[in-house]
Amino acid sequence: MAAGVTVPLIWLSRHEGIDAIGPWDTGILQHMFNGTLWPHAIEFESTWSNSREIDEKYRDRVAVVVLPSRHHYDDTEWVTEQIAKLKGVLIILSSDEGHGFPWRGIRHENIKFWVQSPDPSNYSDARWAFMFGYGWRSEFPILAAQHARPSHDRKLDWFFSGQVTNDTRRRAMPGLRTARGITNGVLNETDGFAKGLSVFEYVDRLSQSWFVPCPGGPSDIDSFRLYEALECGCIPLVDFDMPDGSQRGYWEFVYGKNPLYKIQGWGGIGELINDAMSNRVEASARVSAWWQQTKRGIVKQLENDLQTLGVEIEPWAKTTVLITCSPIASHPSMEILMETLGSLPRRNMEIILALDGVRPEQQGMADNYYEFAHRVAQYCEHFLWPAIPFIAPVWLHQMRLTEMALNMATTPTVLFMEHDTPLLDDRFIDWDGIVELVENDHLDVIRFHHEELILPVHDYMMVDRETKTMLGVPIRRTRQWSQRPAVYNTDYFKRILFEYFTPGAKCFIEDRMHSFAQSKRGHRLAIYHPDDDRSGIRRSGHTDGRAGGPKYDDSQVF
Secondary structure (H helix, E strand, C coil), X not given: CCCCCCEEEEEECCCCCCCXXXXXXXXXXXXXXXXXXXXXXXXXXXXXXXXXXXCHHHCCCEEEEEEEHHHCCCCHHHHHHHHCCCCEEEEEEECXXXXXXXXXXXXXXXXXXEEECCCCCCXXXXXXXXXECCCCCCCHHHHHHHCCCCHHHCCEEEEEEEECCCHHHHHHHHHHHHHCCCCCEEEEEECCCCCCCCHHHHHHHHHCEEEEEECCCCCCCCCHHHHHHXXXXXXXXXXXXXXXXXXXCHHHHHHCCCCCEEECCCCCHHHHHHHHHHHHHHHHHHHHHHHXXXXXXHHHHHHHHHHHHCCCCCCCCCEEEEEEECCCCCCCCCHHHHHHHHCCCCCCEEEEEEECCCCHHHHHHHHHHHHHHHHHHHHHHHCCCCEEEEECCCCCHHHHHHHHHHCCCCCCEEEEEECCCCECCHHHCCHHHHHHHHHCCCCCEEECCCCCCCCHHHHHHECCCCCXXXXXXXXXXXXXXXXXXXXXXXXXXXXXXXXXXXXXXXXXXXXXXXXXXXXXCCCCEEEECCCCCCCCCCCEXXXXXXXXXXXXXXXXXX
């Protein structure tokens, strides 16, 4: 955030006894504002209490207003009068269980709408608004992390505990009761909201389960259970529509393309779960990766909308760490990856772990690899922060995997690393200077060398014959391309992957770029070269994940 700039956060409710903050459905918003859903540099000015009107001290400022919309059907003129005090407003309409909030009656010349659990029929002409689901109560992520379990401790095929007091739930119960006889599942039917297990036992059971049936409530296809299941690394099973056929297409309306399992009729749910158990580890990893990307996307949307409304926001990080992974013999062990992660600088950086699919020649490694992917997804969710996994939909190879994952990067620079190339003692790396050089377009790439000196055989590719300094950073410019760890200008990285590779390319980046870097202009490459350090210029290592395995050079497509 620019110095001295804050954004008012107003929890607005006109009615006594009706709170805008505190219900379960504001938990995900509270984490978003606090920066614990994903980091941001926005400072919110909030009393974290309910307001009955917008204070005059916020007049002519851009603010975020949270309104419990289901309690304000007759108050759109009042809301319009209140937000008229503001220069700009991001208004968040929290869950509207009646599906009839007259949002078109809210007017402002500089406004952004967010809608929680929107009914597609009521918001069919508001696709420009940002849609999101219920989420979980505010304390749930901590509980989920405390109960996190590895895959071999997930002893239950499925688990459901909840009230059976409406037609949607009643429709699901016969199939779930039958499923208990053919699967290893637990069904706990209750007669009211939150009247079942203690929260600790509930979270523990979720964390032991692979699948979680999530039939909707009395009027909503969405549910808190869905997000609780996602936070615990489970695979949710959700309704395709309501019993009366309404809310069809809800999941795509809110989330676009998504990996949720949509159920049309619960009668055969036991057979479905039995069939899906064979792919449970990979499916869980993919669903978890999607959920983590979704949470990050909510915060990115917040930043973008506030900027559009006129708020000047400084990025909280200038570098994204992009680490690529592919099947190796030591999987499902994370030891090699953990060494690389442990070598990262202690700085404000986003981390993207990009996991490739399994190539045809390595299908025998698939089970161990997706167990590794599952461990990575759970580690990112609960323990490595701020980090998200990206799991390729199919085998892409390094270049295409990098290209797809790179599209998620929003920082001006990227630290690219292969999963078995840890940095060596980052205390002796001038990170501020390197990032400044690359961010401000002085150089395109600064690489960390894996030898203690420039080998004589490579000397002909050096532009500089001795160490130079740029903005105080010791470097040697070069025409040598290597895929060893390096800081890239993000726009440059995206450009060369687009310009130098065909649409069908499946290859290593270095094997294509090494010749172009020597023969084509427009590549400002350098090696970080601190001559005054007794350990030499070596700043990256290699733990040899392939361990002598084949590289499949002959099958590369450029």
